Amino acid sequence: MGWxxxxxxxxxxxxxxxxxVSDLLSDKLIMFQHKYYIPLYVFWGVLVxxxxxxxxxxxxxxxxxxxxxxxxxxxVLHFTWSVNSVAHLFGNKPYDKRxxxxxxxxxxxxxxxxxxxxxxxxxxxxxxxxxxxxxxxLTTRIIDLLAYxxxxxxxxxxxxxxxxxxxxxxxxxxxxxxAEKNIKG
Numbered sequence: 001m002g003w004x005x006x007x008x009x010x011x012x013x014x015x016x017x018x019x020x021v022s023d024l025l026s027d028k029l030i031m032f033q034h035k036y037y038i039p040l041y042v043f044w045g046v047l048v049x050x051x052x053x054x055x056x057x058x059x060x061x062x063x064x065x066x067x068x069x070x071x072x073x074x075x076v077l078h079f080t081w082s083v084n085s086v087a088h089l090f091g092n093k094p095y096d097k098r099x100x101x102x103x104x105x106x107x108x109x110x111x112x113x114x115x116x117x118x119x120x121x122x123x124x125x126x127x128x129x130x131x132x133x134x135x136x137x138l139t140t141r142i143i144d145l146l147a148y149x150x151x152x153x154x155x156x157x158x159x160x161x162x163x164x165x166x167x168x169x170x171x172x173x174x175x176x177x178x179a180e181k182n183i184k185g
Contacts, residue, residue: 004081083107087117094175095122095167113137122166123158131163 008016024030033040049068053059091102095118107115114137116130128140146152167175 083111083114084117087115091115091118092174093118093172095119095163096170097172098170108136113139122170123163125156126158127155128157131158131160 046069049072050061050064053064053068054061087102087104087107088100089102090106091104093099093102095103099118099121101117101121103118104115109115113130116132116137119126119131120129127143128137130137130140143152143155147155164177167177
């Protein structure tokens with residue numbers, strides 16, 4: 001979780017201010033959630049989960065608070081941070097060896113596809129987070145399902161030409177296409 005304690009580079013802050021979020025600002029439901037985030041969180045994220053064990057199986061309030069809220073919160077945050085840490089340390093860099101994030105098969109397997117950080121950081125605009133996302137990414141499948149029902153649109157992807165050009169120039173040679181060519185000579 002150390003990365004949360006570091007200050008963002010000024011260029012990251014500058015570029016972040018240029019991101020067009022007008023679609024989010026014009027969405028009434030999103031703005032309702034933004035405006036009332038704290039009361040909604042306290043009710044749905046704290047009170048309701050704590051009250052369920054108290055009323056359904058007569059749990060003591062403090063036990064329910066520490067188990068259902070505190071323990072759950074700590075465990076979920078640490079699992080989330082661990083995914084990000086592992087996917088920046090242990091694995092290969094088929095798309096860009098110049099950056100820290102890696103492709104972690106273990107993280108992808110455990111999280112249904114969230115271990116493809118090297119691709120994600122090399123092509124941040126690609127909603128799929130991996131060129132192989134349809135095989136492993138639950139997130140990509142959910143986005144595709146929502147698109148099928150018209151709830152998601154304008155999905156951006158990196159073309160195969162762009163991906164393969166980038167990995168040939170900057171990858172570490174472990175991508176299946178590059179590795180196969182290297183073996184064949």
